[in-house]
Amino acid sequence: MKSEVIKARDIVTSFGETVIHDKLNLTVNRGEIYGILGESGSGKTLLLKEMIMLHKPTSGHITILGNELSNIDYQNAQKLRREWGILFQFGALFTSLTVAENIELQLKEYTDIDKRMRDELVKTKISMVGLPIRAGGLYPSELSGGMIKRAALARALAMDPKLLFLDEPTSGLDPIGARNFDSLILELKELLGITVVMITHDLDTIYSIVDRFCVLADKHVVAEGTLESVIEADHPFVERFFKNDYAKRRLEYGGR
Amino acid sequence: MNPTCIKIEYYSNHTTIYASGDWTIHNVPKIDRVLKGFSCHRRLVWDFSAVSSFDSSGILLFMGYHDKFLSHCRVEVVGYTKAQERMFRLLLAHKVDDLIPKVERGLFYSIGKNTVSSYDVFVKFVNFTGYIMVAFLRYFTHPKNIRIKEIVYYMERSGVGALFIIALTSFLVGMVISYQSAVELAKFGADIFIVDLAGISITRELAPLITAIVVAGRSGSAYTAQIGAMKITEEISAMRTMGFDPYYFLILPRMIALMISLPLLIFFADMMGIAGSMLASYLELGISSHQFLNRMQEVLDIKHFWIGIVKGPFFAMLIVMIGCFRGLQVTDDTESIGYQTTASVVNSIFFVIACDALFSILLTKWGL
Structure with missing residues (x-):
């Protein structure tokens, strides 16, 4: 089944004279892990913000789960917001709430399920992302960087989203933690059938779990597709990123 | 789609729970209400063939009642898909019985805490004042600063x-x-x-x-x-x-x-x-x-x-x-x-x- 979850067409973003995106296109299919790659300042995070309705593109159309974002009304926007989960780069947990309360928040506001069931769900999510249960009673300021990422992922998963946005999920984690995080995302994708869109610089992540990805450079998507097809692309950034010594060695040892 | 998502049929030698529709978070409270009043005897069959989608709350709900019924009758589960089973296994692996620790904050706790922290702030302020004074005096000996x-x-x-x-x-x-x-x-x-x-x-x-x-x-x-x-x-x-x-x-x-x-x-x-x-x-x-x-x-x-x-x-x-x-x-x-x-x-x-x-x-x- 190949259906489009996200379709971005002719996205233009500019701040005054500065043009960040110039007629950019990309497509994310259902059930895949889709990576967004690009240099610092190429507007990756901005693109993500446009997809999650935090920023309006100057022009162009983004369609997510059948909703056209440029003319979506408030009701549908609110409904759409419950269907996705977002992991911000630095977690963005609410500091005045414990981890468990952070995860519970949407369940409490948007559904009628009772406290017992909510607790059950919260505990499952905490355990699923690999945190110890006692972490549920802690405040974000008492957690380490890696734990914050996990807790934030648990919060993103609270409503069983169909679509998960991750902003640099493995940045700031140690290599082992990063690989564990990768396999966790892969497991979630396979078992829960979630579509994942992630911004990443991590070569290992791209080699091991990303199904398709796009490369942002020069205000455009310069390459989109599977690893094999992107590497073929003829662009200086792709060259620099994938044809350096480290990447070559990494590729020889194989992906999956 | 059946709005209640659940139908219970009694047969001579067993009872079947026909599940249907979306067993998702918005329907879970309704399903929960139906199942709450139900108690089984002898043989029970769960039939999931008509379920269109599950999410983790739906599966957790099923797990809870499944365990409950299992204690006093024979239970069979039919009609689930491979994907649903995988999801069930994932959740089962992460089912936790421990409680999330909660800090109880009584009156004496807050009185004690406030007293200690007020004292703490006072000591810090005295310390801070001292620092400021020293830094201030040093300005006179090092006017370049x-x-x-x-x-x-x-x-x-x-x-x-x-x-x-x-x-x-x-x-x-x-x-x-x-x-x-x-x-x-x-x-x-x-x-x-x-x-x-x-x-x-x-x-x-x-x-x-x-x-x-x-x-x-x-x-x-x-x-x-x-x-x-x-x-x-x-x-x-x-x-x-x-x-x-x-x-x-x-x-x-x-x-x-x-x-x-x-x-x-x-x-x-x-x-x-x-x-x-x-x-x-x-x-x-x-x-x-x-x-x-x-x-x-x-x-x-x-x-x-x-x-x-x-x-x-x-x-x-x-x-x-x-x-x-x-x-x-x-x-x-x-x-x-x-x-x-x-x-x-x-x-x-x-x-x-x-x-x-x-x-x-x-x-x-x-x-x-």
């Missing part, structure tokens, strides 16, 4: 920037006290004494107090928020590790700037307050500005003016010390910045008034 540029910048921000609001408030206060006392004085025919009254009260007490309170609300809170935000973003730690002592770089420039600009602001407030009083006297009692100023020259001892001005640097020191101290107390969460900013303004206004009272007592004792 004085950061003129920052000082001028903060003088502009907290001094010049406050001119308008201070002009407005002191003008109004000058007017109000003159209006109020004019009625009483007129009864005794002592109209001209309005000048004595307004002159002394404005220059000696009101102008310094109003100025200090406005500055505490305007700049004290800003200092707390700025330094607090710098603490959260670890800018303060970065400065420390680079050898830039925050006391020299952040606190002393603000303190010196305010110690210079607050007396000047008080002088400005004196003028505006007297102008307000002059206007009110003219409107209410018909005292001309010429008469008013002449009388003021005669009766207003210069010492009242100086006492008002001298309070300035003391108030400034209190405001900056409390503002910066509160800023440094900000911890890693967003709530503490709000809490500390409030505390900063409340504390500095209180201490300014307390300091003013102390001045009154001492000066009366010394016969000034």
